[in-house]
Structures are given as C-alpha cells and as structure tokens.
Amino acid sequence: MKNISTLLFVLLFALVGFLFYNQLSSKKASEHKDAQLDAQAHKINVAYVDIDSLEKNYQYFKDMQNAFEKKRDSIDKALNSDYNIIEREREEFLKKGNAITEIEAENFKIAYQQKIQNLENKKIQLSKDLESKQNLMMNEVLNRIESYMNEYNKNSHYSFVFGVMKGNMMFLHKDTACNITDDVLKGLNADYLKSAKK
Numbered sequence: 001m002k003n004i005s006t007l008l009f010v011l012l013f014a015l016v017g018f019l020f021y022n023q024l025s026s027k028k029a030s031e032h033k034d035a036q037l038d039a040q041a042h043k044i045n046v047a048y049v050d051i052d053s054l055e056k057n058y059q060y061f062k063d064m065q066n067a068f069e070k071k072r073d074s075i076d077k078a079l080n081s082d083y084n085i086i087e088r089e090r091e092e093f094l095k096k097g098n099a100i101t102e103i104e105a106e107n108f109k110i111a112y113q114q115k116i117q118n119l120e121n122k123k124i125q126l127s128k129d130l131e132s133k134q135n136l137m138m139n140e141v142l143n144r145i146e147s148y149m150n151e152y153n154k155n156s157h158y159s160f161v162f163g164v165m166k167g168n169m170m171f172l173h174k175d176t177a178c179n180i181t182d183d184v185l186k187g188l189n190a191d192y193l194k195s196a197k198k
Contacts, residue, residue: 044159050181051165057185060144060192064137071133075126079119086115148188156180 055061093100093108100108149161161180 045157046160046162047156047158047178047180048162048164049184050179051163053181054145054163054185054188057189058141058145058192059189061141064141068130068134068137072130075130079123079126082119082122086112086119089115144192145188148191149184152184152187 090108090112153161
C-alpha cells in the first residue's frame with residue numbers, strides 16, 4: 001500500500017510537472033507568435049522618390065521654375081536698362097569736354113554716385129524679393145508634393161518615403177523595387193492638370 005501511494009505521488013508529481021511544462025512552453029510559443037504578429041503589424045515599409053526626376057518631369061514645378069526665371073530675367077533687364085541710362089547721362093556729360101566747370105563736374109559726380117548707389121540698393125532689394133519669391137515657390141511645390149504623398153500613402157501604407165538626389169549620400173543602397181517616382185509623377189501631374197483646368 002505504501003508503494004502504491006508513493007507510485008501515485010510520483011505519477012501525480014510527474015503529471016503536475018508535465019502540465020506545468022506544457023503550460024509554460026505554450027505560453028512561450030504564444031508570446032513568440034504574438035511578437036511575430038506585432039512585428040508584422042509594425043513592419044516598416046520604405047520607398048523613395050528620385051527628386052532629380054521630379055524636377056525634370058513634374059509639370060507644376062517646371063511651370064513655377066519658368067515663371068521664376070522670367071521674373072528674374074525681367075528684373076535683370078530693368079536693372080541693365082537703368083544702368084545704361086545712367087551711363088548714357090555720364091557719356092553725354094563728358095562730351096561737353098572743356099566746357100564743364102569745376103562746380104558742374106563736382107555736382108555731376110555727386111549725382112552720378114548717388115544714382116549708382118540707388119541702383120545698387122534697388123538691386124539688393126530686388127534680389128531679396130526674388131529670393132523670397134523663390135522660397136515661397138519651393139514651399140508651395142513641397143506642400144503640393146507632401147499633400148499628394150499623404151493622399152497617395154492612404155493606399156500604399158509606406159512608413160517612410162525618402163527623397164533622394166544624385167550626389168546625395170543618404171542612401172548607400174537603394175532597391176529599385178522601392179522606387180515609386182514614376183507612379184508619384186503620374187499622380188502629381190494628373191493632380192496639377194485637374195487644378196490647372198479649374
């Protein structure tokens with residue numbers, strides 16, 4: 001009888017040990033499975049857009065760039081015209097030769113220097129204005145791209161979309177399967193054409 005109770009005790013101890021081991025191992029397996037599911041749920045999807053291609057092919061950017069260049073050319077022409085007028089006045093004054101009195105020469109020199117200084121000040125101010133307009137233009141382009149990318153990503157579910165440029169060492173390797181530039185360009189240009197028709 002003593003042997004049966006010892007045998008039952010050993011069997012019960014073995015059964016409890018087995019159940020404990022089984023419970024522990026299934027909990028670890030469950031935790032491992034949960035960790036895998038969690039990792040998949042938080043999988044980071046990465047893509048990139050080639051900024052050089054955007055600059056060459058995004059019609060809105062090209063239109064803004066052309067408008068900016070026309071404005072810059074117009075300013076350059078206006079400044080050159082003003083400078084040429086001042087120089088013609090100087091040449092006309094010098095044609096008088098010996099008929100110019102010392103007082104006239106001094107007065108002309110002061111007036112000429114003032115006109116040149118005013119022109120330089122105007123050039124500096126116009127350059128600042130132009131730089132400000134260029135920054136606004138770039139912000140507008142970036143805002144459009146960002147807005148489009150937010151809409152685009154509702155279907156794509158990328159965690160990150162990087163912009164890469166030639167010569168930019170941000171990426172040492174890039175998988176061309178992650179290049180979504182053409183798709184983004186098509187959408188950006190289609191979006192711009194819709195807004196341009198309004």
